[in-house]
Amino acid sequence: MDINPAFSFTLKGQAWPGFVGVASGTFGYAKEYDGLSDFTKIGAVFTKAITPEPRLGNPPPRIVETPGGMLNSIGLANVGLEDFIRDKMDFLRRIPSAVVVNVAGALEEDYEKVVDRLEGVEGIWGYEINISCPNVRHGGMSLGTDPRLVEQITARLRGRTTKPLIVKLSPNVTDIGDTASAAQNGGADAVSCINTLVGMLIDLKTKRPVLPLNTGGLSGPAILPVALAAVWKVSRRVKIPVIGIGGITRWEDAVQHLLAGASAVQVGSGSFANPRLAEEVHEGVLEYARSNQLKSLADFHAMAD
Amino acid sequence: MVYKKKQVPYTRRRMTQFDARVMENREVAQDYFEIFLEWPAPARAPLPGQLVTFNVEKGFHPFLRRPFAFASYDKSERLVSVIYHRRGPATQLISSLRSGDTLDVIGPRGFAFQPPRDADQPLLVGGGIGTGPVVFAANWLATKGLHPRLILGFRHQGLFPALTLRPEVELQVCTDDGSLGFKGNVRAFLSTIQASEKDNAFVWACGPYPMLKAVHEWSQAEGLPCQVSVEEIMACGVGACLGCAVETVDARQMVRVCTEGPVFDSKVLKWT
Structure with a gap:
């Protein structure tokens, strides 16, 4: 494997083999794409959100296609912490990609439980904190909408791990710069920018929302401009690296994320249509860098505001 | 570490x-x-x-x-x-x-239809967009030496597709308006099947949800094993997104149509 360090996303001295991750919830536990994707060109696999206990998730239908995208209402369905370690880590350790465990929970203690337990597990590069899930203590509101709570949860987890800690920002806020800043203050090493947008579709026959819980998370090419604006804003607000995510279905979209200020990218629901998207983005961005004399990921950020 | x-x-x-x-x-x-x-x-x-x-x-x-x-x-x-x-x-x-x-x-x-060990008379039921897989199943079972009975339902004659069937397959077409074959839906036709024709029978079905539910309930009442191929909206189709998960009779378990399915023993699914 020929990895160029100038194009390897690195936190705390730990490098990915590349700069393109596959987003949490869109790549399962990676094994689902065995034989379909080339993991040598996937810098990092962000796992399905892991909670202490197994979760079934929401009732069907959980997916609906939208103009240029899709809504999902999966509901953090996952095998739970112990089954994840027992059944899913073996494959994740075998692939070259860095393994970033997406951590979720209904209470702050749940996040701590997941991180504490995984600290003793070999093969994990770092953690991505999902602050968009409903929090039981805060009346079902997500931690991600309140900068004080974002700083608190980040600080609590920072105290429990020396591994890279990434906070995944929700775009469903007044000022995403405030939550990004809170994550930085809490000790995050990077932020993922952005999670899905709240959206809805309504069925003309039933006159009801299509999704059983009414709303879902919007992803896909439709959200690219929203994500780019957020990456632009956040990367000018915080000093920690920004991982651009949202709307990438072609390598050109990833180049835009990097030019907007991202230091790495994640591809999300675009992998559903094209399981080789991450590798195509990897190749396409490198080719763009070569033909534009950009010698490193940092060179993408030289643009004046 | x-x-x-x-x-x-x-x-x-x-x-x-x-x-x-x-x-x-x-x-x-x-x-x-x-x-x-x-x-x-x-x-x-x-x-x-x-x-x-x-x-x-x-x-x-x-x-x-x-x-x-x-x-x-x-x-x-x-x-x-x-x-x-x-x-x-x-x-x-x-x-x-x-x-x-x-x-x-x-x-x-995904998982295909599984021939049962203890039954050798296939009753294959399909309708509308569920026609393809049961036609495939009928021809496939015919190559295994069985004589499948293929029951297909349509709203009217114009929706009955041109099919290539092996000679071992016995076709019964049903139309809601009686324009071709039996007048009535496949469930109504199943009621006309003689007891002797149900000996050693097993049921495979694919089609719209109400049809599958009716075929499941009929099979249960008749004591016949029944496998159904179900539909759900999918995002990835490879088991990663969990978008196509459906409920089972076990409230602690959901199954992915793309991976554990699309064919299930009809007793496993929760019918609503």
Whole structure:
């Protein structure tokens, strides 16, 4: 494997083999794409959100296609912490990609439980904190909408791990710069920018929302401009690296994320249509860098505001 | 703990995604089409009930792949087919494909129909878009020396597609308006089946949800084993997104249509 360090996303001295991750919830536990994707060109696999206990998730239908995208209402369905370690880590350790465990929970203690337990597990590069899930203590509101709570949860987890800690920002806020800043203050090493947008579709026959819980998370090419604006804003607000995510279905979209200020990218629901998207983005961005004399990921950020 | 990865050489293994060449694409009934694709040797042979997904549009809309069930597999010609209903933008695009065009496919995926050990009289029930997989199943069982009874329901004669069936298959068509075959739906026809014809029978079904539910309930009442192939909206079609999960009789478990299905023992599913 020929990895160029100038194009390897690195936190705390730990490098990915590349700069393109596959987003949490869109790549399962990676094994689902065995034989379909080339993991040598996937810098990092962000796992399905892991909670202490197994979760079934929401009732069907959980997916609906939208103009240029899709809504999902999966509901953090996952095998739970112990089954994840027992059944899913073996494959994740075998692939070259860095393994970033997406951590979720209904209470702050749940996040701590997941991180504490995984600290003793070999093969994990770092953690991505999902602050968009409903929090039981805060009346079902997500931690991600309140900068004080974002700083608190980040600080609590920072105290429990020396591994890279990434906070995944929700775009469903007044000022995403405030939550990004809170994550930085809490000790995050990077932020993922952005999670899905709240959206809805309504069925003309039933006159009801299509999704059983009414709303879902919007992803896909439709959200690219929203994500780019957020990456632009956040990367000018915080000093920690920004991982651009949202709307990438072609390598050109990833180049835009990097030019907007991202230091790495994640591809999300675009992998559903094209399981080789991450590798195509990897190749396409490198080719763009070569033909534009950009010698490193940092060179993408030289643009004046 | 120091982060380290074992350096195991990683290579892509099976041929499960490729550009398949369209060999033929023809209308077989009103708004129903059958598309034939070249199925190269490195690709796995599909079984009745299994799925294939098409990436219909490389641009933005329709965004997601579309799942379909195989309707035939011809090993000597290296040919598969899918019967589809032209009803939205994705199937509209598929219907515009011509011989020589290519289609990005992933498949075969999911669990196929499983012949039971203790029954040898297949009763295959299909309707509408569920026709393809049961026709495939009937022809496949015929090659195993069985004499399947194939019961197909349509609203009217115009929706009954041109089919290629092996001589061992006994076809019974039902139409709601009586324009062809038995007048009434497949459930009504099942009531007319004699007790002797149910000896050693097993039921495989694919079609609209109300039909599957009725066939499931009839099979339960008759004490016949029943497998159904179900539909759900999918995002990835490979088991990663959990978008196609459906409920089971065990409230602690859901199953993915694309991976644990699309064929299930009908007793496993929660019918609503």
